[in-house]
Amino acid sequence: MVNFDNILKYLAVQAPLRAFSGEDFNATKMAVQEYTLPALPYAYNALEPHISAQIMELHHSKHHQAYVTNLNNALKLHVAAVGAGDIASQIEMQQVIKFNGGGHINHSLFWKNLAPAESEETKPEAAKKLVAAVEKTWGSLDDFKKAFSSTLLGIQGSGWGWLVKDSVNGLRIVTTKDQDPVVGRDVPVFGVDMWEHAYYLQYLNGKAAYVENIWNVINWKTAEERFLGTSEVTKL
Secondary structure (H helix, E strand, C coil): CCHHHHHHHHHHHHEEEECCCCCHCCHHHHHEEECCCCCCCCCCCCCCCCCCCCHHHHHCCHHHHHHHHHHHHHHHHHHHHHHHHCCHHHHHHHHHHHHHHHHHHHHHHHHEEEEECCCCCCCCCHHHHHHHHHHHHCCHHHHHHHHHHHHCCCCCCCCEEEEEEEEECEEEEEEEEEEECCCCEEEEEEEEEHHHHHHHHHCCHHHHHHHHHHHHHHHHHHHHHHHHCCCCCCCC
8 A cells, every 4th residue: 555645755856845834834825846747868769679669659758748747736636625624635636646646756767767778778787786686586687587577477457567675675576556656665676567558559468578578678777776776766
């Protein structure tokens, strides 16, 4: 279960809710800085043939944009509901913020943990410390890929698969439902979108082929930075 407060804290790294402080505080004057669609760090066709330009353009400019638009609208309505003391509307908007805020977080992380195939970033050699930790946990990089791929293919309905790091258990493979993001003490190292809009136009019902090919465009350099804590993963 994703806590609504965690979503707001996560989003606040980029654009916090702002309110007048001290004696001038008034809930009806709370302001929300709008979120924007982040630019991709590569062209729409840069991940071909593994992910088509058509999918990338629709996924980014339509699906992700919709999450951003709906998030901004829901935040404004939530602030208005707080100011009006409308508890029912606040609760309703919390669910909308959770879904669309999670969609914005997840996709912002996803774009950055992909890179053009054959680039230096997609070579495991770019993540020596992460790969060493993976091999310590799963025995080998290939065994990890098999375990991660199996987890992705086991997701029922829509969701995400993640390699996460926490200070207690080290590396783990986890899944999140729908657009729930990784929260709490877990740090997302990289994630894979298993919603149909991420692959269907190219792979149809061939999820296994999509999962097999996604490994060709995983950005191991970014994954290494997240693993080492040198990347601001919550900065969307």
